Amino acid sequence: MSLLDIKDMRVEFPSRRGHVVAVHSLTLNVEPGEILGVVGESGAGKSTIGNAVIGLLEPPGEMTAGEVYLKGERIDTLDDAEKRRIRGARIGMIFQDPLTSLDPLQTIERQLVDTIQMHLDMDQTKARARAVELLDAVGIPDPDVRIEQYPHQFSGGMRQRVVIALALCADPELIIADEPTTALDVSVQAQILDLMKGLCRDRNVGMILITHDMGVIAETADRVCVMYRGRVMETGKTEQIMGTPNHDYTKSLISAVPRPERRLHRFPLVTYIEDATELGDSFDLSTHWLGQSREYEGEGGDLLQADNLHMRFVTRHSFFAKHRLYLDAVDDVSFKIKTGEVFGLVGESGSGKSTVARMITGIYTPTGGTIRFAGTDLTALKTRKEAAPWRRQMQMIFQDPFSSLNGRMRVRDIIAEPIYFHNMASSKEEAIQIVHDLLEVVGLGAAAAQKFPHEFSGGQRQRISIARALATRPRFLLCDEPTSALDVSIQAQVLNLLKDLQQELGLTMLFISHDLPVIRQICDRVGVMRHGKLLEVAEAEALFEDPQHDYTKHLLDLMPKFVGFRELTV
Amino acid sequence: MAETEATPPTSSSPGWLARALDSDIWYSFCRSPLTIASAVLTLLFFLGAAFAPLIAPFNPFDLASIDIMDASLPPFWQDGGDGRFWLGTDDQGRDMWSTIIFGARVSLFVGFASVIFSIIMGVGLGLISGYVGGRLDALIMRIADIQLSFPAILIALLIDGVARSVLPRAMHEELAFYVLIFAIGISGWVQYARTVRGSTLVEKNKEYVQAARVIGIGPTVILLRHILPNVMGPVLVIATIHLAIAIITEATLSFLGVGVPPTTPSLGTLIRVGNDFLFSGEWWITIFPGIALVLLVLAINLLGDWLRDALNPKLR
Numbered sequence: 001m002s003l004l005d006i007k008d009m010r011v012e013f014p015s016r017r018g019h020v021v022a023v024h025s026l027t028l029n030v031e032p033g034e035i036l037g038v039v040g041e042s043g044a045g046k047s048t049i050g051n052a053v054i055g056l057l058e059p060p061g062e063m064t065a066g067e068v069y070l071k072g073e074r075i076d077t078l079d080d081a082e083k084r085r086i087r088g089a090r091i092g093m094i095f096q097d098p099l100t101s102l103d104p105l106q107t108i109e110r111q112l113v114d115t116i117q118m119h120l121d122m123d124q125t126k127a128r129a130r131a132v133e134l135l136d137a138v139g140i141p142d143p144d145v146r147i148e149q150y151p152h153q154f155s156g157g158m159r160q161r162v163v164i165a166l167a168l169c170a171d172p173e174l175i176i177a178d179e180p181t182t183a184l185d186v187s188v189q190a191q192i193l194d195l196m197k198g199l200c201r202d203r204n205v206g207m208i209l210i211t212h213d214m215g216v217i218a219e220t221a222d223r224v225c226v227m228y229r230g231r232v233m234e235t236g237k238t239e240q241i242m243g244t245p246n247h248d249y250t251k252s253l254i255s256a257v258p259r260p261e262r263r264l265h266r267f268p269l270v271t272y273i274e275d276a277t278e279l280g281d282s283f284d285l286s287t288h289w290l291g292q293s294r295e296y297e298g299e300g301g302d303l304l305q306a307d308n309l310h311m312r313f314v315t316r317h318s319f320f321a322k323h324r325l326y327l328d329a330v331d332d333v334s335f336k337i338k339t340g341e342v343f344g345l346v347g348e349s350g351s352g353k354s355t356v357a358r359m360i361t362g363i364y365t366p367t368g369g370t371i372r373f374a375g376t377d378l379t380a381l382k383t384r385k386e387a388a389p390w391r392r393q394m395q396m397i398f399q400d401p402f403s404s405l406n407g408r409m410r411v412r413d414i415i416a417e418p419i420y421f422h423n424m425a426s427s428k429e430e431a432i433q434i435v436h437d438l439l440e441v442v443g444l445g446a447a448a449a450q451k452f453p454h455e456f457s458g459g460q461r462q463r464i465s466i467a468r469a470l471a472t473r474p475r476f477l478l479c480d481e482p483t484s485a486l487d488v489s490i491q492a493q494v495l496n497l498l499k500d501l502q503q504e505l506g507l508t509m510l511f512i513s514h515d516l517p518v519i520r521q522i523c524d525r526v527g528v529m530r531h532g533k534l535l536e537v538a539e540a541e542a543l544f545e546d547p548q549h550d551y552t553k554h555l556l557d558l559m560p561k562f563v564g565f566r567e568l569t570v
Numbered sequence: 571m572a573e574t575e576a577t578p579p580t581s582s583s584p585g586w587l588a589r590a591l592d593s594d595i596w597y598s599f600c601r602s603p604l605t606i607a608s609a610v611l612t613l614l615f616f617l618g619a620a621f622a623p624l625i626a627p628f629n630p631f632d633l634a635s636i637d638i639m640d641a642s643l644p645p646f647w648q649d650g651g652d653g654r655f656w657l658g659t660d661d662q663g664r665d666m667w668s669t670i671i672f673g674a675r676v677s678l679f680v681g682f683a684s685v686i687f688s689i690i691m692g693v694g695l696g697l698i699s700g701y702v703g704g705r706l707d708a709l710i711m712r713i714a715d716i717q718l719s720f721p722a723i724l725i726a727l728l729i730d731g732v733a734r735s736v737l738p739r740a741m742h743e744e745l746a747f748y749v750l751i752f753a754i755g756i757s758g759w760v761q762y763a764r765t766v767r768g769s770t771l772v773e774k775n776k777e778y779v780q781a782a783r784v785i786g787i788g789p790t791v792i793l794l795r796h797i798l799p800n801v802m803g804p805v806l807v808i809a810t811i812h813l814a815i816a817i818i819t820e821a822t823l824s825f826l827g828v829g830v831p832p833t834t835p836s837l838g839t840l841i842r843v844g845n846d847f848l849f850s851g852e853w854w855i856t857i858f859p860g861i862a863l864v865l866l867v868l869a870i871n872l873l874g875d876w877l878r879d880a881l882n883p884k885l886r
Binding site: 016358361362363384387388391392394395396398399400403404405406407408409417418421422465468472 | 594597776777778780781782783784785786787788796799800
């Protein structure tokens with residue numbers, strides 16, 4: 001008898017246009033002390049499994065078939081009150097975002113003690129003692145002091161530890177962890193994963209670890225269940241799935257994960273998933289409008305030179321100067337980007353890398369330092385009119401494909417806007433033609449022009465963003481985490497597209513990412529940032545093989561050592 | 571692929587009508603009988619107001635057609651009623667049914683005009699306040715706060731009073747309409763400004779606005795082309811409910827005698843005039859305009875409530 005047995009589970013979401021089946025006849029089991037990884041891309045139905053097991057499906061979703069047994073006892077047919085008794089007491093939950101899974105208005109003590117008392121028969125002092133013990137177990141220093149603090153006094157990683165302690169309150173037999181480390185930086189992620197592994201082993205708790213990240217699975221799970229569009233593709237021991245996967249989907253999914261240990265010419269393409277065309281041979285970009293008449297002088301040398309950049313934000317406003325608080329988001333950063341190279345900026349969240357990009361593009365005005373672009377000091381330009389010709393030559397691709405396109409405009413108008421603004425087409429027909437060509441170039445096809453952004457998936461929207469950025473025929477492209485919101489398979493396609501365009505059009509690129517393997521695949525030179533300072537700049541290969549700065553070494557150590565199946569690599 | 575046409579295949583993207591019929595809003599509309607009823611009623615009022623001269627059996631403003639001998643006739647089903655005047659006549663012999671149709675026309679016109687005035691002022695100030703921020707934002711929002719501490723009707727009365735004392739007497743009749751619209755409009759801008767400011771604060775940090783700035787587009791165009799369409803959803807909802815409030819405010823002002831001139835009576839004026847006769851037994855002069863006002867405001871309010879729920883993704 002397993003700890004958890006799911007037999008033939010089917011979950012449906014009825015909607016106006018027929019039923020959406022989120023999970024098709026799923027059968028799986030979890031043993032005590034075992035970590036079962038459920039991996040898949042967005043829309044695979046992995047979170048739905050967790051919610052269905054604990055009876056928290058979002059209405060109108062419902063489990064229409066199948067059985068769920070916890071230690072041989074059927075739990076899916078229980079009524080709401082009985083299910084509530086199981087949640088927390090026998091099944092614990094850990095959610096993705098530690099910022100929102102704790103009540104900001106209550107101390108950690110209140111939240112832990114309340115939960116303990118709800119499920120276990122304990123008085124106040126005993127419950128508190130247990131809470132302190134739990135905080136100690138999840139690795140929070142000075143637990144008896146910190147227990148009296150509020151969630152905002154903890155960092156993201158510490159908060160996730162508190163969430164884990166909360167899940168452990170009533171000694172559950174099973175824990176469901178839904179993307180527990182996705183919102184955390186790599187250095188914190190590694191610690192949290194170690195912690196969860198240890199807890200499961202020591203307390204003999206079974207865990208379902210739901211994630212999209214192959215690296216997390218490889219490091220943590222005992223067994224893996226690979227899902228695709230609501231169906232289980234393959235289940236097996238982690239080493240077997242990672243090393244010798246049987247199913248084509250698993251193979252392509254694994255090979256799409258960027259390799260940290262070696263630089264490849266191109267990303268392996270995942271054929272199984274979203275259909276979008278690669279940049280075909282049909283377009284000879286060098287003779288096309290996009291490649292033509294770029295009217296740039298002074299080729300070679302440095303295209304961009306940033307000197308002593310400084311950006312200070314006011315974090316507390318006050319009438320009196322001495323009462324104001326400041327944050328130095330970027331502090332004395334200097335670097336050069338050569339014409340035609342891809343320069344990477346890497347760092348954890350809050351390191352100031354996005355702020356640098358926003359200063360270069362003029363969204364923020366730096367509080368100090370100069371930015372020279374093709375020999376012109378951009379910080380000295382005062383009016384928008386003066387800056388316009390330079391704005392045209394640098395464009396940006398943003399992180400979130402769902403907010404970077406104006407939902408009220410058709411794709412055609414979104415892409416045509418910069419063309420009209422900079423008077424780059426002689427007639428409306430020419431502009432429309434350019435838009436259609438751009439859509440072809442990014443692999444969407446001209447028919448996309450008539451549609452609205454919400455009709456596209458995340459990866460397709462990112463292609464639209466790229467088309468818009470190319471519409472001004474820029475020679476400098478800034479990419480701010482362009483793929484971190486995308487699934488790995490889509491990430492591979494978008495990165496390939498960027499790489500192709502960069503080479504075909506001779507673009508210079510600033511590529512910002514927190515993802516070291518991606519940086520290694522795409523960048524020529526890399527700068528490492530931390531707390532607003534630029535610590536090290538080096539050739540990409542040199543940086544990865546022989547890091548100089550301690551922090552860089554630390555980051556590289558934390559990079560998931562994901563060495564799996566590599567048959568499909570090119 | 572060779573496509574030179576300005577209108578690519580439409581098959582992939584259906585026309586606006588098909589999209590509207592397929593939308594969630596239309597679906598929710600069809601599933602709510604109360605909403606359909608209020609929509610029909612509102613539509614009838616609008617049509618009646620628009621085609622008043624064609625629909626009404628009499629023209630109450632045409633002195634030639636009024637006969638003082640017909641004064642104070644009860645509705646036709648009562649003793650002494652006249653078949654020509656369905657809802658009876660007022661003290662001057664005007665047909666009540668016709669005056670209500672013409673009165674609703676005035677009420678709706680003043681309501682619409684003042685709502686549009688409020689929207690233009692409120693949305694404009696809200697956009698500027700949210701986008702520019704800083705001291706200008708603080709200034710606009712403090713003015714809004716101060717105004718909010720006074721009841722809308724008081725502000726409308728105040729403006730009306732000031733206008734009456736400032737403008738020459740001869741112009742009162744002529745300008746009464748515009749003063750009224752201005753007075754009601756200015757008392758309602760705060761809601762729009764606050765809502766739009768809030769949405770603008772959210773929208774301006776979204777990446778599509780930053781993308782527009784990276785292209786080099788100026789603040790005016792960003793506000794009008796990018797932010798404005800994305801903050802108009804809630805404004806539409808407020809406007810619907812505000813229309814009902816504006817009509818009530820107009821009726822209240824007219825009832826108090828500071829609204830539209832009695833030569834072009836609105837529903838409020840009719841109620842006030844009829845009020846004097848209530849105790850002499852001629853109830854129909856005030857009750858029928860009152861019922862018309864209640865129906866109109868209720869229908870618009872229900873429509874506004876439905877729209878608010880239909881546009882709220884949490885309630886869907």
